[in-house]
Amino acid sequence: MSNYYHTIETPLGSLTLYASDEALTAILYQHQTPQPETATAMPQHPLLIECERQLQQYFAGTRQQFDLPLAPKGTDFQQRVWQSLSTIPYGVCWSYQQLAISIGNIKACQAVGMANSKNPLSIVIPCHRVIGKNGKLTGYAGGLDKKQTLLALEQEHA
Template structure:
């Protein structure tokens, strides 16, 4: 299946989006380590990518609190379960890794949940930035902890 990608500027830096015919495969900030080496064909006319850009721009402007995009991230069954649970964290709220493990009904899988969270390929839209340490501290974020803090601050403006 052909993959397509596009880049665009946001308030928090350049993002790369990738899709195929099924949906959005990834959304990465320029410094993220989870971006694949091969992105496919550059395409500014892909409807999935253009819709994702529109929704992300609305999010960054404060006029969107949730996303409605077809998602097609590739990962293990466990990762998929964690990523799906991430989409249920309400805008402006944070969960601990324990909360996330509890949400997938696997309370002892806190470390595995943390690893799956860190491999989330769809930044912002699948809100892994809303997961923080049990003690309330910001923990790692593939896009950088400073960017994570800015995303959480953006959501507090609501």
């Protein structure tokens, strides 16, 4: 299976988009570990072009939901958490406890937090919408400043 990437500029800085022939596999911030070195730069890949277009719409406040084929790599547990993340409505925040409840395991808050932190599809799978039970912002792969920016953007356009 072939892997492709394209780096784009956004209001949050550079993001590198990764895709296979069939689906988007990762969206990584500049400081995050890159996908396999076997990925080929291909800015004209149709999925990467579409992802960039939808991200631009999101940042402009005209898109609230993404419509892209996704194939994040992770364990079965991580996949369940990421699937649940995708159900958090635009402009809404959940606690880690709410996320754990949504997958049917209220005691899994810490494990849910770890799975959340491993989400390879930032923004599109909205892990930024998960905050501490006390309402405080907690870790985010892009940094808390970027998490705050995303939440403020969504509050403005919700």
